[in-house]
Amino acid sequence: MSALLQFEGITKRFAGVPVLRDVTLAVETGTTLGLVGENGAGKSTLMNILGGNLRPDTGRLIWDGRPFAPAGPAEAAAAGIAFVHQELNLFPNLSIAENLFLTRLPRRGRLPWIRRRELAAQTRRWLREVGLEAAPETPVERLSAGERQLVEIARALSLEPRLIIFDEPTTSLSDRETRQFFELMSRLRARGLTMIYISHTLEDVLRLSDLVAVLRDGALVGHGPRTDFDAARLITLMVGRSLNQLYPSRASWAQPAPAPPGTPLLEVRDLTQPGVVRDVSFTLHAGEVLGLFGLMGAGRSELARMLFGLDPFARGTVRLAGQPLRSIKPDRSLRCGVAFLTEDRREDGLALEASIADNLALVTLRRHAHRSTGWLDLAGLADAVRAVRAAVRLTPTARDEAPVQTLSGGNQQKVVLGKWLLADPRVLLLDEPTRGIDVGAKFEIYQLIHKRADAGAGVLLISSELEELIGLCDRILVMRRGELVDELRRADFDRERILRAALHERSTA
Amino acid sequence: MLRRALDSEYLVLWLVLASFVALLPFTPDLASRQNLVNLLLTLLPLLILACGQTLVLITAGIDLSACSIMAVASVVGGLAMNGDTGWLAGSPWAAPAGVLLMLAVGVVFGAFNGLAVAVLRMPPFMVTLTTMMAGSGLAIWLTRSETIYNLPPAFNALGGHLALAAMIAVALAGGAHLLLNRTLLGRWLYAIGHNARMAHISGVPVTGVTLAAYVLSGLLAAAAAVLYTGQAETASPLLGQRLLLDVIAATVIGGTSLFGGRGKVLWTLAGVAFIKLLDNSLNLLNCSFFTITMVKGAVVLAAALLDATRRRLLEAEA
Numbered sequence: 001m002s003a004l005l006q007f008e009g010i011t012k013r014f015a016g017v018p019v020l021r022d023v024t025l026a027v028e029t030g031t032t033l034g035l036v037g038e039n040g041a042g043k044s045t046l047m048n049i050l051g052g053n054l055r056p057d058t059g060r061l062i063w064d065g066r067p068f069a070p071a072g073p074a075e076a077a078a079a080g081i082a083f084v085h086q087e088l089n090l091f092p093n094l095s096i097a098e099n100l101f102l103t104r105l106p107r108r109g110r111l112p113w114i115r116r117r118e119l120a121a122q123t124r125r126w127l128r129e130v131g132l133e134a135a136p137e138t139p140v141e142r143l144s145a146g147e148r149q150l151v152e153i154a155r156a157l158s159l160e161p162r163l164i165i166f167d168e169p170t171t172s173l174s175d176r177e178t179r180q181f182f183e184l185m186s187r188l189r190a191r192g193l194t195m196i197y198i199s200h201t202l203e204d205v206l207r208l209s210d211l212v213a214v215l216r217d218g219a220l221v222g223h224g225p226r227t228d229f230d231a232a233r234l235i236t237l238m239v240g241r242s243l244n245q246l247y248p249s250r251a252s253w254a255q256p257a258p259a260p261p262g263t264p265l266l267e268v269r270d271l272t273q274p275g276v277v278r279d280v281s282f283t284l285h286a287g288e289v290l291g292l293f294g295l296m297g298a299g300r301s302e303l304a305r306m307l308f309g310l311d312p313f314a315r316g317t318v319r320l321a322g323q324p325l326r327s328i329k330p331d332r333s334l335r336c337g338v339a340f341l342t343e344d345r346r347e348d349g350l351a352l353e354a355s356i357a358d359n360l361a362l363v364t365l366r367r368h369a370h371r372s373t374g375w376l377d378l379a380g381l382a383d384a385v386r387a388v389r390a391a392v393r394l395t396p397t398a399r400d401e402a403p404v405q406t407l408s409g410g411n412q413q414k415v416v417l418g419k420w421l422l423a424d425p426r427v428l429l430l431d432e433p434t435r436g437i438d439v440g441a442k443f444e445i446y447q448l449i450h451k452r453a454d455a456g457a458g459v460l461l462i463s464s465e466l467e468e469l470i471g472l473c474d475r476i477l478v479m480r481r482g483e484l485v486d487e488l489r490r491a492d493f494d495r496e497r498i499l500r501a502a503l504h505e506r507s508t509a
Numbered sequence: 510m511l512r513r514a515l516d517s518e519y520l521v522l523w524l525v526l527a528s529f530v531a532l533l534p535f536t537p538d539l540a541s542r543q544n545l546v547n548l549l550l551t552l553l554p555l556l557i558l559a560c561g562q563t564l565v566l567i568t569a570g571i572d573l574s575a576c577s578i579m580a581v582a583s584v585v586g587g588l589a590m591n592g593d594t595g596w597l598a599g600s601p602w603a604a605p606a607g608v609l610l611m612l613a614v615g616v617v618f619g620a621f622n623g624l625a626v627a628v629l630r631m632p633p634f635m636v637t638l639t640t641m642m643a644g645s646g647l648a649i650w651l652t653r654s655e656t657i658y659n660l661p662p663a664f665n666a667l668g669g670h671l672a673l674a675a676m677i678a679v680a681l682a683g684g685a686h687l688l689l690n691r692t693l694l695g696r697w698l699y700a701i702g703h704n705a706r707m708a709h710i711s712g713v714p715v716t717g718v719t720l721a722a723y724v725l726s727g728l729l730a731a732a733a734a735v736l737y738t739g740q741a742e743t744a745s746p747l748l749g750q751r752l753l754l755d756v757i758a759a760t761v762i763g764g765t766s767l768f769g770g771r772g773k774v775l776w777t778l779a780g781v782a783f784i785k786l787l788d789n790s791l792n793l794l795n796c797s798f799f800t801i802t803m804v805k806g807a808v809v810l811a812a813a814l815l816d817a818t819r820r821r822l823l824e825a826e827a
């Protein structure tokens with residue numbers, strides 16, 4: 001057996017932060033590699049390098065015995081590498097057949113007419129292959145999420161690739177569809193197709209793979225035949241030991257007895273929105289940093305959006321400082337002292353072309369305006385901006401008038417945090433506040449979070465980085481598939497238990 | 510160097526002065542007292558109109574209906590005020606009541622646009638395009654396609670008397686300037702234009718602010734109609750039919766971005782001056798109407814290109 005694909009010493013950094021460290025891994029022809037790791041462990045980056053979306057800083061790929069450096073996705077596809085992504089990459093307005101053959105529709109010679117009958121015949125063949133009973137002309141928007149996933153797989157297969165990468169292919173499938181998918185996978189394997197299977201469902205990985213590889217913090221920490229692993233061992237490897245990353249300590253943690261919880265600030269009861277969250281109940285206390293952990297798609301961000309009034313919910317109650325909130329809307333939440341730092345700072349957090357001062361002032365602008373005329377007190381506004389710039393330690397070299405987009409990611413995030421801190425909120429909902437920023441800025445943001453909590457605010461901290469939550473929080477809630485499945489106090493923090501709850505592994509470890 | 514020039518706030522203002530000086534040897538009439546008065550008289554209502562457009566463009570919207578709103582306001586005012594058949598005829602309050610009525614027309618049309626865009630989330634281009642068509646149709650239907658004469662002299666003075674017209678225009682443009690720079694509403698308009706999703710999350714009442722932008726645009730269009738109608742001493746359903754290009758061109762040439770978030774009344778002033786100067790000098794050079802239109806079209810294209818280039822440079826910088 002020879003290796004179809006080899007990663008040789010792949011290293012990749014983003015803004016100086018290593019996301020892949022010297023990964024060396026081979027995939028033998030005709031085998032299936034199971035790839036596991038926490039969110040942010042480097043799986044996607046590795047696959048993006050393979051797919052030609054990213055280039056490694058050092059190291060190289062060997063494809064079919066030759067060095068391989070795809071310049072883009074098209075080149076990777078031409079080499080015979082196909083991806084089935086977790087996010088669906090289909091055109092909903094087009095038919096199944098058009099989605100499958102968009103870039104290579106069968107035509108009449110060189111004329112721009114499509115041979116519809118042949119297109120339908122070819123499409124039907126691939127749909128049969130994946131076990132989807134639908135007419136080739138059906139628009140994709142009429143299909144269920146699971147059926148769409150099957151169309152994606154059919155598209156990948158129709159390229160007749162030599163290697164298929166499945167990235168969380170079963171998250172949107174029903175049980176029946178999942179079983180069908182597994183049958184399909186064993187058929188493909190029997191035919192000798194090489195596959196890489198990425199999933200958080202460890203039992204599936206163990207069942208479907210020949211080889212298993214575990215990534216943690218960008219490094220390959222375990223790798224070998226499937227028979228050498230069980231779910232418990234995989235989890236231990238994924239979690240590893242504590243990193244040497246620094247987190248600030250809170251004064252309250254040093255006390256011998258844990259401080260009694262503060263007054264309840266935000267009480268959530270039975271919050272339900274079908275398909276998103278189910279019966280979520282928790283209480284956020286004054287002075288508390290409450291972590292919310294879950295894998296991607298567990299419903300963490302969606303929960304925060306509901307609490308701030310951006311998304312609707314079907315059932316449940318939310319009380320703020322004892323007062324029930326009836327209809328929740330962003331401007332009302334804001335007036336009640338709730339702040340929401342969103343996950344996507346470019347889309348939801350900032351006006352990138354506007355100045356630093358305007359961005360910082362936006363949330364609290366109303367306080368500096370005359371009640372009836374709206375006339376702004378510019379001097380007062382400038383004072384507030386100056387104060388908050390100092391509080392979040394924004395880089396002093398940037399002028400107030402400079403567009404926010406000229407700042408680094410860390411400083412941009414400080415602007416977002418600063419504009420909410422100006423509102424002096426009682427409840428802070430922070431969704432991935434340190435995503436994509438450098439270590440120094442992270443530490444400063446951690447300090448700001450603790451400072452707010454020490455001042456009596458309640459902080460709900462959402463993060464995909466378990467280390468971060470363990471380093472910062474008083475309590476951690478674990479969410480899986482829209483439900484809260486576990487709750488741990490600081491004294492009981494246990495990486496394996498949290499990850500197991502998030503993954504739902506029936507492990508004996 | 511190129512970037513500095515493109516980024517300069519007053520690029521267009523300098524361009525206006527430079528082209529004025531450059532054109533003077535060819536058309537000495539340009540600087541004549543009579544010509545300058547004429548230039549100013551036609552510049553003022555266009556400035557008011559363009560200020561309304563600026564407010565809407567800042568929110569990343571567009572108001573194509575401004576000129577039709579003007580026509581309807583003019584006609585409604587004319588029908589009410591004219592000395593022959595108007596129901597305000599002979600009343601000492603004819604002029605003020607007529608003006609109020611015209612402004613009300615602007616507010617109603619603006620509110621319609623604003624509700625469709627802000628509440629029903631319809632695309633501004635489509636909404637105002639249809640309002641434009643319906644408005645000009647309505648204006649013609651109301652008058653059976655005829656021009657209305659015999660308006661009260663007090664009303665005609667508002668647009669025809671240079672000092673009075675200048676006072677009104679300066680007050681309105683100055684008001685728009687202060688609104689944008691010194692008030693909550695102004696800052697909110699910019700925030701929405703930059704990133705409406707972000708503005709919503711940051712507690713900006715996006716619906717109300719967007720509505721306000723279109724209402725103000727309608728109101729300013731009606732105010733411009735008061736000046737134009739007074740200047741011509743006639744109310745015409747065809748008023749402003751050819752102005753739409755000028756309005757959008759002036760605003761965009763000034764530097765207000767079609768993508769939203771960028772724009773200033775001072776820039777718009779420069780843009781209006783530029784367009785009017787172009788118009789006036791080509792006229793004095795005996796160019797035909799068609800030539801002038803073609804040249805203006807080319808200038809608008811150049812302005813749009815400038816806007817896109819500016820954005821590209823900004824993005825490259827980031």
